Amino acid sequence: KQEVTQIPAALSVPEGENLVLNCSFTDSAIYNLQWFRQDPGKGLTSLLLIQSSQREQTSGRLNASLDKSSGRSTLYIAASQPGDSATYLCAVRNSGNTPLVFGKGTRLSVIA
Amino acid sequence: DVKVTQSSRYLVKRTGEKVFLECVQDMDHENMFWYRQDPGLGLRLIYFSYDVKMKEKGDIPEGYSVSREKKERFSLILESASTNQTSMYLCASMGYQETQYFGPGTRLLVL
Numbered sequence: 001k002q003e004v005t006q007i008p009a010a011l012s013v014p015e016g017e018n019l020v021l022n023c024s025f026t027d028s029a030i031y032n033l034q035w036f037r038q039d040p041g042k043g044l045t046s047l048l049l050i051q052s053s054q055r056e057q058t059s060g061r062l063n064a065s066l067d068k069s070s071g072r073s074t075l076y077i078a079a080s081q082p083g084d085s086a087t088y089l090c091a092v093r094n095s096g097n098t099p100l101v102f103g104k105g106t107r108l109s110v111i112a
Numbered sequence: 113d114v115k116v117t118q119s120s121r122y123l124v125k126r127t128g129e130k131v132f133l134e135c136v137q138d139m140d141h142e143n144m145f146w147y148r149q150d151p152g153l154g155l156r157l158i159y160f161s162y163d164v165k166m167k168e169k170g171d172i173p174e175g176y177s178v179s180r181e182k183k184e185r186f187s188l189i190l191e192s193a194s195t196n197q198t199s200m201y202l203c204a205s206m207g208y209q210e211t212q213y214f215g216p217g218t219r220l221l222v223l
Contacts, residue, residue, distance in 0.1 A: 032210060034211065034212060036214075041200075041217070041219070042216060042217065043116075043202055043214040043215050043216045043217045044202070044204075044214040045214070046211050046212065046213060046214075049210065049211050089154075089155070091212075093210070096210075097162065099145060099157050099160050099170065100212060102154055102155040103154070104152075104153075104154035105154065
């Protein structure tokens with residue numbers, strides 16, 4: 001059964017710092033991987049989707065990479081801002097017809 | 113922009129009541145999902161649907177049922193609400209582009 005782990009559970013950084021959030025999964029035969037952001041008390045917002053054939057995706061200050069063979073993905077946030085403070089969740093899909101399996105998230109605080 | 117809406121942001125119900133949570137998406141997506149989110153447990157899948165009138169159990173279907181009579185609407189039903197069903201409920205939809213979109217969530221309190 002696929003399991004997704006995100007370490008650390010919480011992270012606090014000063015504004016302006018570049019940072020990396022980690023995601024690992026136990027079954028490397030994934031279909032795609034998605035990163036989400038969740039603000040307190042709100043729903044999830046999709047940030048990036050990486051297909052299994054891709055190595056990375058970029059959107060603005062965000063860059064997500066995927067290493068299927070090692071079962072890992074990273075979300076790189078450049079020049080962090082207080083508005084980036086949120087919980088970031090990673091999720092993988094094993095095949096086209098299966099639901100996403102979520103990690104428990106990393107709670108990020110960016111201090112001004 | 114994809115829009116997923118949920119009928120209520122906050123709901124308070126009494127133990128034993130039948131509770132309906134409604135979710136509507138406006139992008140003609142085939143796939144829809146219901147999750148609950150609890151501190152320390154993360155997101156857990158309750159039910160999902162890949163087409164109208166079709167449903168599949170997720171990881172924690174006990175105490176819940178669903179209905180999908182129309183493509184755009186996916187309803188979650190708590191047959192007899194219990195206090196351990198107090199939670200944040202999140203609906204999502206997904207189309208052929210495979211990005212999953214979430215609604216704003218319903219925070220349900222069962223007294």
